[in-house]
Amino acid sequence: MSLVGVNAQTIVVQSGSLNLCPGQSVTLKADNTITPTPTYQWLSSSNNGTTWDTIPTATNQTYTTSTAMLYAVLVNSTQYTYVTVTSNPKPDVGFTFSPTNQCSNVPVNFSNTTTVPSTYTWNFGDVNSTSNNTATATNPSHIFIGTTGNATQNFSVKLVATSNVGCKDSITKTVTTKQLPHIKLGGSNESIYNGSTFFRDCSMGGSASLTFINQSNSNSTNTNYKIVWGDGSPDYTSTNFPTPINHSFPLGTTTVLYIISNSNCTDTATYYAFIGSNPAVGFVNPGNSTICTNSSLTFPISNVASNSLGTTYTVTFNDGSAPVTFSHPPPSDVSHLFTTTSCGTNSGTYNNSFSATITASNPCLTSTASVVPIYVSQKPNASFSITPKDTICKNSNITFTNTSGNNSYVNAPNCSDGKVVWEITPATGWTINNGNLGNTYSSADPNFWVSGTASISINFNTVGTYSVKFKAGNPVCGMDSSIKVICVNPTPTASFSLSNTSGCSPLVVTANGST
Structure with a gap:
């Protein structure tokens, strides 16, 4: 059977997909609301539509199939546009990994051998690695956290591959690692600073001694303890660590490494010793802190x-700029360019102002100093647009x-809008449709201006060239102006x-035209 005169109405997918994966089916539906109920006959073609075969018993509005072919339907003997059902393979999922049976702090690299272009989801079966327990990279690397001890541990690593048409398959393999010893060092005045553990002496008495204690919970299987003090003194090394020990550190921050071994593996944790006090800091008001945009201030x-x-x-400025950070010792001063107006920004009790703040911090404490208020007015930059264009006809x-x-x-403490004035030269040959020009009264000081409107509509009724000057200003930052030329041409007379x-x-x- 061959088909001609294909109707523009369509076949829709009621459930499933036209792209079949192994074991899937799709339900097709003749999309119509014909009443009374019409007759249906579904057809299939295995040769790209050259010939069509009637599907016996397929006489309902819907038809379900798991075979890749072309499908059409006759509704009251009128054929609907056909659809193509395709068959797609599942990805052939596979991966290898190395190394194996190593300590848990050794990264394991995974090599994806999956065929069929796909996207990937990895689950490493390592719940203690929290957000790192999954990955979507093609060939990821993972450090297994697991649990501490002195044995081996197994992780079920699952890879799910999804093809570009949604066909999925997965594979699971076991990765074996050796457990690490549990490692934790306690010490004097312990605190977390910038995400790291510090032991502190904040008395600022020069060098100071700190006390350290072993807090490992795997002591029964630990075989060696080592502390690298980080100050050039000999390391502490022992096969046991039963009692607290003391060590003297110089002023400042020193990196301390704590290393524990068992019969299989060694693990290292990084800590910091800080000797000092809460920091002092001052931020000097430079004066003259009422400025215009694109001006700089320098703060000692x-x-x-x-x-x-x-x-x-x-150093932070609350004008939207990024903070600036320095290590000790800081520079003698900081300069900042203010590019936006402070109108609309409040700093503490000061309305329409910016502030400048410096924060000094170390593991002992934080101190701040601020300069406020900083008033920034907008420096005028006159510009205007012309609609529809600058060359027109009379009237x-x-x-x-x-x-x-x-x-x-x-x-202060308020903000006000600046003023605008329009000037058109010559002063005749035009009329104002809407808006008003304002007036400078021949003064360059915007304090004395009467402001015009932000937009004006002008009718030019006389042929000629006109100069339009736009002035924008405010009492703090002065004025700026912009000039544009308007050309007014005669209205053409056709004959x-x-x-x-x-x-x-x-x-x-013969016709001869002129204007």
């Missing part, structure tokens, strides 16, 4: 000489619109003459 940094190494300084309208913003300025206006057919007529 003071009272930091007694701070110890390991102190960090963070046409042009709209001029301020595009330079409000030019707001701070009159033409004919060489002949009457005669016998065929009549040759």
